[in-house]
Amino acid sequence: MKELSGLVQRLRLLKPWAVVALLLASALVGYSAYLGARYWGLSRQVAAMDGELSPLSTAGRRLSPSETALAAQLAQQQQRLGELSGLFSFGKAGDVTAVVAATAKEAAVTLASVALGEPQPKVVQGIRYQAQPVAVGLVGKEADVVRFLSLFQEKLPSASITSLQMTSMETAPSAQVQFLVLLSPEPVPEKTPQPTPDQGKVR
Amino acid sequence: MRLPLRRKDTVPSEATPTFAASARPGPRRLPTAPGPRQANVPLSRRRLVTVSIEDGSARIVVLKGKQVLTWWTADLAAAPRPPEESGNGHGPMQPSRPPLTAYAAPTGRIVADLPLKIPLIRHFTLTKVGKHYLEQVVLSEILDSIPFPREDVDIFWQAKRVGDEREVFAVAVAKQAMDSHVQQLRAAGLRPRAAYAKAVALASVAGVPDAVVVSLGLAQASIVLVRNSVPLAIHQMELREQEADQAALAAALAQDIELVASYNQPLEPQEGDAQVPVVLTGLLASRAPLVAALPAALDREMLPLATPFLIPQGFDPNEYAINLGLALADSARAGGQGKATRSGVPSLNLLPPRYLPKPLPTRQIAVFLTLAIFAAATLGLRAQVSHMSSEAAALAGRLDSMERGDREQRISLLRASSLEAKAKTAANTISTLTAHLEGARNGTESTMDRLDTLVSQAALPRVQLSAIGLQGNNFALSGSAATYEDVLRYADDLRSSGAFVEVRTTRMDALAASGEGAGIGAGGTASAGAGATTGPDGGSGAGTAMRLPQPTRPKVSFQIKASVAPPAQETSSKPTSK
Numbered sequence: 001m002k003e004l005s006g007l008v009q010r011l012r013l014l015k016p017w018a019v020v021a022l023l024l025a026s027a028l029v030g031y032s033a034y035l036g037a038r039y040w041g042l043s044r045q046v047a048a049m050d051g052e053l054s055p056l057s058t059a060g061r062r063l064s065p066s067e068t069a070l071a072a073q074l075a076q077q078q079q080r081l082g083e084l085s086g087l088f089s090f091g092k093a094g095d096v097t098a099v100v101a102a103t104a105k106e107a108a109v110t111l112a113s114v115a116l117g118e119p120q121p122k123v124v125q126g127i128r129y130q131a132q133p134v135a136v137g138l139v140g141k142e143a144d145v146v147r148f149l150s151l152f153q154e155k156l157p158s159a160s161i162t163s164l165q166m167t168s169m170e171t172a173p174s175a176q177v178q179f180l181v182l183l184s185p186e187p188v189p190e191k192t193p194q195p196t197p198d199q200g201k202v203r
Numbered sequence: 204m205r206l207p208l209r210r211k212d213t214v215p216s217e218a219t220p221t222f223a224a225s226a227r228p229g230p231r232r233l234p235t236a237p238g239p240r241q242a243n244v245p246l247s248r249r250r251l252v253t254v255s256i257e258d259g260s261a262r263i264v265v266l267k268g269k270q271v272l273t274w275w276t277a278d279l280a281a282a283p284r285p286p287e288e289s290g291n292g293h294g295p296m297q298p299s300r301p302p303l304t305a306y307a308a309p310t311g312r313i314v315a316d317l318p319l320k321i322p323l324i325r326h327f328t329l330t331k332v333g334k335h336y337l338e339q340v341v342l343s344e345i346l347d348s349i350p351f352p353r354e355d356v357d358i359f360w361q362a363k364r365v366g367d368e369r370e371v372f373a374v375a376v377a378k379q380a381m382d383s384h385v386q387q388l389r390a391a392g393l394r395p396r397a398a399y400a401k402a403v404a405l406a407s408v409a410g411v412p413d414a415v416v417v418s419l420g421l422a423q424a425s426i427v428l429v430r431n432s433v434p435l436a437i438h439q440m441e442l443r444e445q446e447a448d449q450a451a452l453a454a455a456l457a458q459d460i461e462l463v464a465s466y467n468q469p470l471e472p473q474e475g476d477a478q479v480p481v482v483l484t485g486l487l488a489s490r491a492p493l494v495a496a497l498p499a500a501l502d503r504e505m506l507p508l509a510t511p512f513l514i515p516q517g518f519d520p521n522e523y524a525i526n527l528g529l530a531l532a533d534s535a536r537a538g539g540q541g542k543a544t545r546s547g548v549p550s551l552n553l554l555p556p557r558y559l560p561k562p563l564p565t566r567q568i569a570v571f572l573t574l575a576i577f578a579a580a581t582l583g584l585r586a587q588v589s590h591m592s593s594e595a596a597a598l599a600g601r602l603d604s605m606e607r608g609d610r611e612q613r614i615s616l617l618r619a620s621s622l623e624a625k626a627k628t629a630a631n632t633i634s635t636l637t638a639h640l641e642g643a644r645n646g647t648e649s650t651m652d653r654l655d656t657l658v659s660q661a662a663l664p665r666v667q668l669s670a671i672g673l674q675g676n677n678f679a680l681s682g683s684a685a686t687y688e689d690v691l692r693y694a695d696d697l698r699s700s701g702a703f704v705e706v707r708t709t710r711m712d713a714l715a716a717s718g719e720g721a722g723i724g725a726g727g728t729a730s731a732g733a734g735a736t737t738g739p740d741g742g743s744g745a746g747t748a749m750r751l752p753q754p755t756r757p758k759v760s761f762q763i764k765a766s767v768a769p770p771a772q773e774t775s776s777k778p779t780s781k
Contacts, residue, residue: 021570028577035584042591049598056605067615070622077629084636125635142658142671146651153647160643161650164673169682182639187632 088129088158088185096181099155100136107148109140112174122182129182134159138175142166145175158182246511246534250311253526253533254393255401256318258420258486261391264526265311269512274523314533315388315395316525317553319425319437322400323349323375326433326549328368337362337369345373357381359551372433372549374400385558397533398554402427402434404528407535407550409482410509415464417456418524419485419493424456426463428479433549436466442487453496460501480504484524653678653702653767660696665689678703678765683758687711690761703765710762 014022090096097114104111117133138145145166152159156179163178248268255262265273325348332340341360346353360373381398388395405416406429418425419442428436440459442452464479481503487493488508498505510520510527520527532550650673657680661668666689668682684690690711697706 017564017567018570021567021574024574025577028574028581032577032581032584035581035588039584039588039591042588042595046591046595046598049595049602053598053602053605056602056609067619067622070619070626074622074626074629077626077633081629081633081636084633084640087640088636124639127632127635127639142654146654149647149651153644157640158643160646161673163675164650164654164671166654166671167669169668169670182643185632185636185639187628 085185088183090156090181090183096132096134096156100134100152103148103151103155104136104138107140107144107151109138109144109148109175112137112139119183123188124182126188128186128188129158130184132181132183133162134179134181136177136179138177139172140175141173142169142175145173145177149177152179156181246530251530251533252311252313252393253529254313254315254388254395255404255523255525255529256316256387257401257418257525258422262523262526264523264530266512266530267311271512271515271518274518274526276522312397312533313393313395314397314399314529315384315393315554316401316404316529317376317381317384317398319401319439321376321380321384322402322553324400324402324434324437325373325375326370326435327373328365328370329362330368332369341371341373344371345375349375351375351377355379357553357555359553361549361551363549370433372551374551374553376553376555378555381553381555385554395554396559397552399529399532399550400434400553401425401525402437403532403550404525405429405484406432406434406528407531408484408508408510408524408528411480411482411506413479414482414506415460415479415503416482416484417460417488419483419487421486424459424485424487426460428463428466430467430479436463438463449492450496450500453493454500456493457497457500460503464503478503480506482506482508484508484521486519486522488521488524489519649702649767653765656697656700656702657765660693660700666693676767678763678767680763680765681761683714683760685758687759690759690763693761694763697763697765702767704768705764705766707764707766708761709764710760712760714758714760 011019090099096116100114101111113136115135117135119130119132122129122131138148140148149161159179159181161177162180163176165176167174167176246266246268250272251266253264253266259278261277263273263275263277264271325345327344329337329340329344341362342353342358345358345360349356356375356377358373358375360371362369362371364370385395385398401418402425405418405425405427409416409429412429412432414429416427416429418427422442424440424442426438426440427434438459440456442456460481481501483494483497483505508520508524510524512520512527512530514520533552535550654671657671657678658668660666661682665686666682666684668680670679670681672679684693690708694706694708697703
C-alpha cells in the first residue's frame with residue numbers, strides 16, 4: 001500500500017506528455033503482447049493442422065473402387081441370379097403336375113400317377129432350397145420314358161432323379177420315377193466375424 | 204538603487220545609465236596581447252555576438268572562439284558608421300557610427316549585458332541545507348532582501364558546495380526593467396539568447412579572482428569589487444569630463460576605488476591580507492592623463508587587462524572589455540538553474556525563459572518517435588498475425604474439406620465393400636446354382652445314357668430285361684437270358700462300356716420252365732428252384748421272366764447290380780415344421 005501510494009505520488013509528478021507517452025507505451029506493450037500471444041497460438045494451430053493434413057492428403061490419394069461399376073456389376077449378377085432363380089421354380093405353369101402332364105403328353109407316355117411330397121429345406125453348398133419330392137408313374141416304352149426324362153429335365157432343370165423303377169419291360173412297360181425338384185434358392189448367410197473397433201469407424 | 208549584499212549593506216548608486224550621451228572616440232592604445240591569466244579559458248567555437256550598451260552607445264563585438272571577427276560601436280542616437288573588419292584596413296576612428304539597426308542581423312548567438320544597477324546581486328552562504336529544500340531556502344532568502352514581490356522579479360541563482368556549506372550567488376531582476384531592456388534590443392533587431400550582469404562581465408574579464416575592476420566610460424565609472432571571482436560590490440561615479448583637472452579626477456576615482464575595496468573587509472587589516480589590485484578598463488582607460496594620474500592617487504597595484512582573445516589590429520580591448528567579459532561569461536555559463544559554473548565566476552543567464560525561443564522538445568520527439576516506431580512494429584506484427592490468422596482459417600477450411608472427403612471416401616469404401624461382398628455372394632450363389640443345374644442335368648443325362656447302355660447292351664433275343672431300378676448310385680437290373688454265358692457276357696459288356704464303376708451279377712437262376720437244372724448264383728451264391736427275383740425297390744419280380752416272349756426260350760434269370768460313382772456330398776437339413 002505504501003509502495004502504491006509512493007508510485008501514485010511519483011506519477012503525479014510526471015508531465016502530461018510523459019503520462020500520455022506512458023499510457024501509449026503501456027497500450028502498445030499490452031497490444032503487442034496480445035498480438036505475440038495470438039501469433040504464437042496461431043503458429044501452433046497451423047503446425048497442428050499441417051500435421052493433420054499430411055495423413056489426410058496421403059489417404060486422399062488412395063484408389064477407391066468405383067462404386068458405380070460395382071453397383072453395375074452387382075446388378076448384372078443379380079439379374080443373372082434372378083434368371084437362375086427362375087430355373088428353380090415351376091415356371092409359368094406354377095404347378096408341377098401341369099408340367100408333368102405336359103411333358104408326358106409331349107413324350108407320348110401315359111401318365112399313370114403324379115404325387116407330390118412334402119417340401120423339405122435342403123442346404124447344398126451354402127444355399128438353402130425347398131426340396132420338392134415328385135413321384136411320377138408312367139406307362140410307356142423305355143425310349144419314351146427316357147424322352148420324358150429328357151423333356152422334364154429341360155422344363156425343370158433343377159429336378160434330379162432320385163430313383164427310377166422300370167418294370168414289365170417285356171410286356172407292358174411302366175416306370176415309376178422319383179424326382180427331387182430344388183426350388184426357391186436362398187443363400188445361407190455366413191457367420192460374419194465381429195468388427196474390430198477400428199472397422200466401420202467413421203471420422 | 205539598493206543592492207542586497209552580504210551583511211545587508213549597500214553601495215548607493217549615483218546615477219542610472221542612460222543612452223543620452225553620445226560616444227566620442229578617444230585615443231586608442233595598442234592592442235593587448237593575451238595574458239597568461241586567462242590563457243586556458245575554454246571558449247565556444249560558435250559565432251558569438253556580444254552587445255554592451257553604455258553611455259548611449261552600443262558596443263558590438265562578433266567573436267568565434269578566441270578570434271575577434273568584427274566590432275563596432277553604434278551611437279544609439281547618431282548617424283551610422285560602417286563596421287570595422289578584422290584586418291580590413293579600417294581605422295579605429297571613423298567619422299560616423301552605424302546605428303544598432305544597421306547591422307541588426309548578425310548571425311550567431313547574441314549575448315547582451317544588463318546595466319549595472321538593474322540586477323540585484325546577492326552572494327551568501329547556507330549551511331546544512333538539504334538539496335530538496337535548497338530552492339525554497341534560496342528564494343526565501345532573496346525575497347526577504349529585495350523590495351519587490353515575487354511576481355515582479357525574475358530570480359536566478361546558483362550554488363556551489365564548499366565543504367559543508369553552499370555558496371549561493373543569486374540575482375534578482377525586476378521584470379519591468381528587464382522587459383524594457385529586452386524591448387530596446389528587439390527594437391534594434393537583436394534577439395538576445397543570453398543576458399549577463401555587467402558586473403559579472405567585468406569580473407570575468409578581470410582575469411584574477413580578487414580585484415577592483417574599474418570601467419571608465421565617457422560619463423561615469425563603474426567600480427566592481429571582485430572577491431573569489433564573485434562580484435561582491437558595485438559602485439558608479441559620475442565623471443565630469445569638463446573638469447580639466449585630471450589629477451583631481453584621479454583622486455576622486457581613487458577615493459571611490461578605496462571605498463569599494465574596503466567593502467567586506469575587517470576593520471583591522473591582518474597580516475597576510477593582500478592589497479586587491481585594480482584593473483582598469485573602459486573607453487577612458489586608454490586616456491593617458493587620467494591613467495597617468497591615477498597611480499599617484501591610488502596606493503594599489505594596477506594590472507593591465509589580460510584577455511585570452513586574439514586581438515586584431517585596431518581593436519581596443521579596454522573599450523570592448525565588457526563585450527569580452529560577456530563572451531567569457533557565456534562560455535562559462537551554468538548548465539541550468541542552481542548549478543555552478545565551470546569556472547569560478549558565477550555566470551547566470553539573466554534572460555528570462557519567456558524571451559528565449561522554445562527549444563525543440565527533443566526528448567518528447569525522441570519518446571514519441573520511439574513510440575511511433577514501436578507502433579509501426581506493432582502494426583507489422585498485426586499484419587503478420589492477420590496473415591497467420593487467414594492461413595489458419597484456410598487450413599481449417601481445407602482440413603474440414605479433407606476430413607469431409609475422407610469421411611465420404613470411407614463411406615464409399617464401406618459401400619463398395621458391401622457391394623463387393625454382395626457381388627461376391629451373388630457370384631458364389633450363381634456359381635453354386637449353375638453347378639447344381641449342371642449337376643442335375645449331368646445326372647439326368649448320365650442316367651439316361653446309362654439306361655440306354657443297359658437297354659442297348661441287352662440284345663434280343665439272348666438277353667431280356669424285365670425291370671430296371673435306380674436307387675442312389677446303384678442300378679439294379681433283372682431279366683432273363685438264354686444262357687449263363689449270355690448273362691455274363693452282358694455283364695462284361697456293361698463293364699466294358701465304362702458307364703459303371705462296378706458291375707456285379709448278384710443272381711442267376713435257371714428257369715424252371717426250361718428244366719435245365721437249378722440256378723447258379725453269381726458271386727458264389729446260388730438259389731434253388733424258380734428264381735424269384737427281388738428288385739431294388741423290394742418288389743417281387745417273380746413271374747416276370749415267365750411273361751417274356753419266346754422267340755428263343757430263355758433259360759436263365761438274372762439280377763445285376765451296376766454301381767456308378769458316388770455323387771457329390773450333399774448336406775440336408777431336417778424339414779421345417781409346417
